[in-house]
Amino acid sequence: GAVVSQHPSRVICKSGTSVKIECRSLDFQATTMFWYRQFPKQSLMLMATSNEGSKATYEQGVEKDKFLINHASLTLSTLTVTSAHPEDSSFYICSASGGAGELFFGEGSRLTVL
């Protein structure tokens, strides 16, 4: 089956720094990927839709200047959390379609901002 790989799985950073998370489709091309955020014991909240070769579409309430998304190729989307603060600590997870209707998720990245 289709595989979506996410890196890093865990990252700890100091407040004020930026962190980049990568999402790769390993054996298929993904023109669209999605980024979700999940706080402890809560649901997955859609942050944005990442479109290859164009600007990302952000959900209401998500700061586009805070969460920079780049989808430069058909197999890679990146999420950069800029000037991270403790409240940005969360589990970030991406997803992409394998083309047969099923959505595949990355392993997730746990961000801890000190």
Next chain:
Amino acid sequence: GENVEQHPSTLSVQEGDSAVIKCTYSDSASNYFPWYKQELGKRPQLIIDIRSNVGEKKDQRIAVTLNKTAKHFSLHITETQPEDSAVYFCAASKPSYTDKLIFGTGTRLQVFP
């Protein structure tokens, strides 16, 4: 936009019993309804899904039912086992946006031996 409500938030059952989780959605244009199982710290795993042209779908111990008129769908797990313990999420999406899932709030299922 679409809003998906899910209940109960927690569910405890004895091994061998059945478990039922219910979701309602707001957008009548939604036509794809997957269910995911998520273990702590891991990615969600698709366990079953249903499209709006079908009222019921079954896969071994898991079944999903859909009532389009009432805009609700349910997950049924029979003969529960301890390894079924996890958080379950329902989701919904619309035509042409089948990958853009809106998730329910989740149900933490605990199956006691």
